[in-house]
Structure formats: C-alpha cells, structure tokens
Amino acid sequence: MCGISGILQAHGKLADPGRLIGMVTALSHRGPDARGVYCDREAGLAHARLSVIDLEGGGQPMSTVDGKLTITFNGEIFNYVELREELIQKGHKFRTRSDTEVLLHLYQQEGEECVQKLNGQWAFAIWDADQHKLFLSRDRMGVRPLFYTWADGAFLFASEIKALFTCPEVERALDLLGLDQIFTFWVTLPPRTAFRNISQLPPGHSMVVQEGRVRVQSYWNLEYAPDSYRAEDAENRLTADLLDLLLDATRIRLRSDVPVGTYLSGGLDSTLIAALTRSLAGDRLRTFSVSFADGEFDESAYQREACAFLRNQHSERHCTQQDIAAAFPEVIWHCEQPILRTAPAPLFLLSQLVRENGFKVVLSGEGADETLGGYDVFKEAKVRRFWARDLESRRRPLLLKRLYPYLEDLQKQSPQYLQRFFRVTPSDLVSPWFSHLPRWELTAKLKMFFSEEVRQGIGTSDAMERLDRALPPSFASWLPFNQAEYLEATMLLPGYILSSQGDRMAMAHSVESRHPFLDHRVVDFAAKLPPNLKMKVLDQKHLLKQAASGLIPASVQKRVKQPYRAPDGQALLGQGWDYVKEYLSPERLRRDGIFHPAAVAALVAKFATGRAHSTKDNMAAVAIVSTGLLIDQFIHPHPGSSLWHPQLLEKCTTSS
Amino acid sequence: MASTITGEVHNFIVANFLFAPDAVLNDDDSFLDQGLIDSTGILELVTFLEDTYGIQITEAELVPDNLDSVNRIAAYLARKGRQAGKVAGFAATQVLQAAP
Numbered sequence: 001m002c003g004i005s006g007i008l009q010a011h012g013k014l015a016d017p018g019r020l021i022g023m024v025t026a027l028s029h030r031g032p033d034a035r036g037v038y039c040d041r042e043a044g045l046a047h048a049r050l051s052v053i054d055l056e057g058g059g060q061p062m063s064t065v066d067g068k069l070t071i072t073f074n075g076e077i078f079n080y081v082e083l084r085e086e087l088i089q090k091g092h093k094f095r096t097r098s099d100t101e102v103l104l105h106l107y108q109q110e111g112e113e114c115v116q117k118l119n120g121q122w123a124f125a126i127w128d129a130d131q132h133k134l135f136l137s138r139d140r141m142g143v144r145p146l147f148y149t150w151a152d153g154a155f156l157f158a159s160e161i162k163a164l165f166t167c168p169e170v171e172r173a174l175d176l177l178g179l180d181q182i183f184t185f186w187v188t189l190p191p192r193t194a195f196r197n198i199s200q201l202p203p204g205h206s207m208v209v210q211e212g213r214v215r216v217q218s219y220w221n222l223e224y225a226p227d228s229y230r231a232e233d234a235e236n237r238l239t240a241d242l243l244d245l246l247l248d249a250t251r252i253r254l255r256s257d258v259p260v261g262t263y264l265s266g267g268l269d270s271t272l273i274a275a276l277t278r279s280l281a282g283d284r285l286r287t288f289s290v291s292f293a294d295g296e297f298d299e300s301a302y303q304r305e306a307c308a309f310l311r312n313q314h315s316e317r318h319c320t321q322q323d324i325a326a327a328f329p330e331v332i333w334h335c336e337q338p339i340l341r342t343a344p345a346p347l348f349l350l351s352q353l354v355r356e357n358g359f360k361v362v363l364s365g366e367g368a369d370e371t372l373g374g375y376d377v378f379k380e381a382k383v384r385r386f387w388a389r390d391l392e393s394r395r396r397p398l399l400l401k402r403l404y405p406y407l408e409d410l411q412k413q414s415p416q417y418l419q420r421f422f423r424v425t426p427s428d429l430v431s432p433w434f435s436h437l438p439r440w441e442l443t444a445k446l447k448m449f450f451s452e453e454v455r456q457g458i459g460t461s462d463a464m465e466r467l468d469r470a471l472p473p474s475f476a477s478w479l480p481f482n483q484a485e486y487l488e489a490t491m492l493l494p495g496y497i498l499s500s501q502g503d504r505m506a507m508a509h510s511v512e513s514r515h516p517f518l519d520h521r522v523v524d525f526a527a528k529l530p531p532n533l534k535m536k537v538l539d540q541k542h543l544l545k546q547a548a549s550g551l552i553p554a555s556v557q558k559r560v561k562q563p564y565r566a567p568d569g570q571a572l573l574g575q576g577w578d579y580v581k582e583y584l585s586p587e588r589l590r591r592d593g594i595f596h597p598a599a600v601a602a603l604v605a606k607f608a609t610g611r612a613h614s615t616k617d618n619m620a621a622v623a624i625v626s627t628g629l630l631i632d633q634f635i636h637p638h639p640g641s642s643l644w645h646p647q648l649l650e651k652c653t654t655s656s
Numbered sequence: 657m658a659s660t661i662t663g664e665v666h667n668f669i670v671a672n673f674l675f676a677p678d679a680v681l682n683d684d685d686s687f688l689d690q691g692l693i694d695s696t697g698i699l700e701l702v703t704f705l706e707d708t709y710g711i712q713i714t715e716a717e718l719v720p721d722n723l724d725s726v727n728r729i730a731a732y733l734a735r736k737g738r739q740a741g742k743v744a745g746f747a748a749t750q751v752l753q754a755a756p
Contacts, residue, residue: 599677605671617696
C-alpha cells in the first residue's frame with residue numbers, strides 16, 4: 001500500500017519536482033519504505049512506497065521500457081498472477097514480479113477498459129506522454145482514496161487531501177454543503193468532500209485529464225438482480241458457492257511477500273475470514289483485536305472463544321476512554337473530515353499494534369454487513385414495512401422489541417414509545433430512502449448547533465435532494481431491501497467505514513487492509529441473491545451464517561449482531577483534556593464561526609451533569625470537536641500548537 | 657405554582673434537548689414530532705422528573721400521553737400530585753429547593 005500524488009501542468013508551465021516531493025512527503029505514513037518522483041515537461045507523478053509485493057523490483061513511479069507510459073499506483077491487484085500469464089501469452093515481457101508492472105502492461109494492452117479485468121483495491125494514475133493523457137482510476141467499492149483539485153491551471157491529485165494542501169495555491173476552506181451532508185448522512189456525496197474545491201473520484205469510476213479537459217466515467221455499478229437464481233438453486237448450493245467464492249477471495253488476498261495478519265472483532269465476518277485464513281495459511285494465522293474496559297462495547301470474550309477454536313496467536317489492544325481522547329487529534333489528521341463517532345480511534349491504535357508486531361498487511365471483515373444483509377437498519381426497515389401493511393395490528397409492532405437488542409435504553413421503552421420512534425407515515429413509505437430516514441433525520445438534528453452564518457451558507461440546499469439526483473436510474477425498480485443495501489454500500493461504506501475506520505486508520509501506521517468480502521465476485525454474487533436468503537425473516541446474514549457453520553465457534557456464529565462501537569462524547573468531554581475544552585470554548589467557536597457558542601455551551605453543561613448519553617448528544621460532541629481539530633490542522637495550521645504538523649507547513653513554506 | 661412547573665420543564669427541555677437558548681418551543685409542541693427526544697432522551701426526562709419532583713413514574717405511565725409536551729407533563733404531574741393526595745403544584749417548592 002502506498003501514497004500517490006501528481007501534477008498535470010497547463011499553459012506550458014513545467015511540472016516542479018520540488019513540489020512533487022513536498023506532496024509525497026505529506027504521505028510518508030502511507031509509504032515509509034521508499035519514495036520516487038517522475039517528472040517530464042508537462043506531468044509529474046510521485047510515490048511513497050509500502051513494500052508488500054516484489055520488495056526489490058516494485059519501485060514506483062514505474063515506466064514502460066519505451067518510456068511512453070508511467071504509473072503511480074496505490075493498492076493491490078490480487079489477480080495479477082493470472083493477468084501476468086495472460087499478458088505473457090500475448091507477448092508482453094516483464095522486468096519485475098510486481099503487480100504494478102502487470103497493471104502498466106494491462107493498460108498498454110487494453111487501454112481504459114483494463115480496469116474491468118482487475119480484482120483488487122486501487123487508486124492509480126497512468127501518464128501517457130505521447131497522448132498527453134492522464135488516466136486515473138479508483139476501485140469498485142472505494143477501498144483506496146483518490147482526491148483531486150485544480151489550482152492555478154494545474155490538475156493536482158493525491159491519496160490524501162493533506163498532500164494537495166502542501167501546494168500554497170490550493171484553497172483551504174471547509175465546504176459548507178459538504179458539512180451539511182456529513183451532518184445528515186455521516187459522509188459527503190462524491191465528488192464533494194469536506195473541503196471546498198477538493199474533489200474525490202467516486203468509487204467505480206475512472207477519469208481522463210487531457211488538454212485541459214476532464215472526463216469522469218463509471219466503469220462498474222452495483223446492480224441488483226434478486227431473481228437471477230432459479231427456484232432449483234437450493235439454499236445449500238448457494239451456501240457452498242458463497243463459501244467457495246470467499247475462500248478464493250481470501251486466498252488471493254494472502255498474496256504478499258510480507259506476512260499477512262487478520263483483524264478479529266469477535267463477530268461473524270472477521271471470525272470467518274480468520275477461519276478461512278487458517279485453512280489456507282495454517283499455523284501462520286495471526287490475529288489482532290481491540291478490547292474495551294466498558295462492557296457495552298467490549299467483545300473480547302468472543303475474540304477469546306474464536307482464538308481458542310482456531311488455535312492461533314493473538315494480540316489485543318485494550319482501549320480506555322483516555323486512549324481514545326489522546327489519539328483523537330491524530331485520528332482527525334488522518335480522517336480529513338468531521339466525524340460523528342470516535343470509533344476510528346481504537347482502530348488507529350489497533351493498526352499501531354499490528355505494525356509494532358512487524359505486520360504490514362491485515363485482512364478484515366468489512367463489506368459483509370452491507371452486501372449480505374447484516375445491518376440492523378435493514379432489519380428495522382423490514383419490521384417497519386411489515387407493520388405499515390397493517391398499522392392497526394397489535395401484534396406487528398411487538399417486533400420492534402427485536403430491534404437493537406444491544407441498545408439498553410431502547411429496550412427499556414414502553415410499547416407506545418417504541419411505536420412512536422419507529423412510526424411509519426404514508427410519505428415515508430414512498431420515500432426512496434425509507435430504510436435510512438430515521439437515521440438521517442436523527443443525524444440532521446445536529447444542525448441545530450450550526451451558527452447562523454453556516455445556515456445562511458447552506459441556504460436552501462437540501463442534502464436529500466442532492467442524493468436523489470445522484471441515484472442510478474434503476475434504483476426505483478429495485479426491491480426495498482436492495483435499495484437499503486445500495487444506500488449503505490455506496491454511502492457509509494466508502495465514505496466512512498472504508499475511509500475513516502479503514503484505509504486512513506490502517507495507513508496512519510503504514511498498514512494495508514484487505515477485504516475479502518469486497519472482492520467484486522462476492523459483491524456481484526450477493527447482489528443476485530434473493531433478500532430472504534440474506535435476512536431470513538429477521539435472521540441477519542442468514543446465508544453467510546450457513547456458510548460459516550462448523551468453521552467458527554457456534555457461539556460466534558449464532559450471537560446477536562453487535563455493531564462495532566466505541567465510547568463517544570464522554571471519552572472526549574469527561575477527561576478534562578485541554579484541547580477539547582479549547583474547541584468547545586466560546587472564543588474558539590466564535591473564531592471558527594461554524595457552531596453556535598451558546599448551544600455548544602448548553603451541550604457542555606449537559607455533559608458536566610452526567611446526563612448527556614443520547615446518540616444525538618454524543619454525535620454532537622464528537623462532531624464539534626472533530627470539526628475544530630480539522631480547522632486547526634488543515635485550514636489554520638500554526639506553529640506552536642500541539643496539533644501543528646510540521647510537514648504540512650514546512651512544505652507550504654518551501655513550495656512558496 | 658403550576659406555571660412554575662411548566663417553566664421548569666420548559667427550561668429543562670430547551671437546555672437539554674434544544675440547546676440553543678433562542679430556540680422556540682411552545683408548551684404544546686410534541687417532543688416526538690419535533691424530533692427532540694430519542695429513547696435515551698425519554699429516560700433522561702424521566703430521571704429529571706423523578707429527581708426534581710420526588711415522584712416515581714411507573715412503566716404504565718411511560719407513555720407519550722403523559723410526557724410528550726411541556727403541558728402534558730405539567731398535567732401529568734398535577735394528576736400525580738392529586739393521586740398522592742397533595743395539592744396541584746406540589747413539587748414547586750422542591751424544585752426551588754433543589755435548584756442551586
């Protein structure tokens with residue numbers, strides 16, 4: 001895994017190698033093993049390398065022998081072994097054993113369509129010096145990040161926004177509509193980011209920059225076709241097919257010239273991946289996990305059961321509220337967006353543990369919940385729809401008690417209140433985001449903390465209207481269950497789970513994460529499954545549980561789903577941290593102008609009484625502190641602050 | 657006295673759920689319709705009422721009819737006070753004593 005950046009100049013200006021070095025230096029955490037720069041008159045590409053495959057020969061940027069094509073590549077092409085053989089058959093000659101060279105030759109052979117053949121996780125740019133064409137691409141599900149901007153006539157791109165900000169001509173300001181979207185969906189809608197004029201290439205898209213023009217196009221879509229399997233495709237057969245696919249997805253993700261570890265949360269998904277790894281790698285299986293002092297979040301009992309079952313060596317990072325608050329500024333430096341939960345922080349500490357143990361690569365279970373019917377939001381939508389078909393029924397709303405069993409406060413509610421919390425109105429029923437409305441409406445309540453200036457800046461722009469315009473034409477024809485899956489897999493997954501909790505937290509300590517459930521063969525297979533095999537009545541991930549049967553402890557296979565969570569607002573506000581006080585102070589809030597100082601003061605007062613426990617209170621506290629950190633670190637960085645990152649300002653000074 | 661209770665509950669809701677001091681909350685506004693209170697919020701409200709007014713809210717009383725607006729809470733507290741054989745507004749003195 002690596003960090004990439006580059007510049008395409010316009011108006012006859014020369015690409016500046018010094019600037020490229022500055023950009024890639026800001027990405028050193030992504031690639032501490034080597035650094036390289038390619039520069040010709042028009043274009044420059046830079047690369048920070050984390051050596052994983054072909055440690056000797058895989059240096060980048062890499063050019064073809066004739067020098068016409070040059071690549072800078074972040075990620076892995078897991079089927080590079082097979083692609084290499086195909087290309088050799090077609091006469092291609094290879095100088096290295098790297099997947100980078102395979103990708104370069106595949107582009108030479110297939111052009112822009114090469115991405116169709118890739119099984120992997122990537123963000124790359126290929127410069128065609130003859131055609132004066134820059135081709136960029138990002139993997140199907142958005143595992144690897146790719147940001148870009150235009151400044152002073154030049155096109156700039158990088159794995160992380162901080163690299164773009166090393167160029168002094170790049171504007172640094174929050175994007176208020178991006179903020180509005182985060183305070184609704186938790187994520188921005190690509191290409192928008194949290195920063196004005198900084199864009200991201202959407203997952204499953206490629207992009208061409210040529211002669212000052214940009215063309216962005218989708219090369220892959222998540223398409224649901226739940227009637228693909230005939231009645232005779234028995235559940236047993238589909239279970240076996242799913243397991244075969246997952247085994248192969250895991251097998252090719254173990255391709256590496258350095259040891260590969262596995263994250264183990266103690267849930268079904270990661271335990272199954274660990275079990276499949278055990279079957280492929282034997283005693284070499286090595287697992288890593290997070291545990292919490294707070295029993296509400298801790299899953300270590302299941303982790304221990306899984307390790308006893310799999311008989312593997314395991315390391316655990318115990319996480320306290322102090323640890324979360326201490327790591328939080330660094331976490332935001334890597335997330336590069338306001339976040340509403342502290343959940344990335346323990347994962348930041350986990351990747352540190354992985355690295356300290358000498359591992360650079362881990363497998364992880366992300367993607368199963370989104371594609372195989374795992375999330376509670378799917379169950380909630382199913383129950384609410386079932387109830388809505390007979391609103392007078394006394395029995396149907398009793399099912400509401402089956403929702404969110406791990407949320408103690410919800411379980412204490414009277415039936416009347418439960419019915420009000422989950423009530424369905426006629427307009428909800430026809431909404432394309434019926435499944436997600438309760439979550440988004442709750443999150444949007446955080447906007448009550450916005451200052452008047454921010455409200456005016458957002459104006460009449462409506463986050464949900466913008467989402468409506470971004471949905472694919474076929475969305476309306478899908479089953480409600482598939483619509484809910486699509487929203488989850490294309491919004492929260494790439495925008496938060498794979499970035500703020502995934503790539504960014506792992507790469508903060510130079511660790512590459514790989515996700516067998518996000519192998520596109522698995523994703524495509526899952527999109528064709530009938531929903532009742534994903535969630536049989538209310539049994540989440542039904543088919544996956546069948547596939548895991550016998551391979552993991554029965555207690556893990558059958559346990560009630562507990563989503564990964566961490567202590568939130570109290571972890572930040574309850575420990576007396578100076579930086580937290582600073583970001584919640586009226587002076588700082590007035591300076592930044594994002595939040596209403598009096599409203600924040602009321603929130604702080606509520607935390608001080610010990611009464612602030614609701615989801616909204618917690619999200620608000622984390623959102624306000626993380627936004628303050630983001631502003632200090634990226635928009636007004638200043639020497640002397642404990643949050644000042646010398647590499648960022650140093651490079652700005654050098655470049656200017 | 658009843659208006660004191662109304663004012664106290666109103667202030668509690670604004671400070672703890674609406675946050676912004678200039679926010680408008682009518683005493684008939686439904687907390688649920690306004691999206692002010694979630695499941696944890698209900699429990700916060702119950703704790704506040706029990707601690708402040710020295711009452712015990714039973715499970716059967718934990719319903720929107722009793723707790724979903726400032727006026728409903730005031731009416732519920734008045735009924736509760738009458739049931740306890742006390743005069744309406746029984747708790748106002750306790751509020752004043754409890755509040756620093």
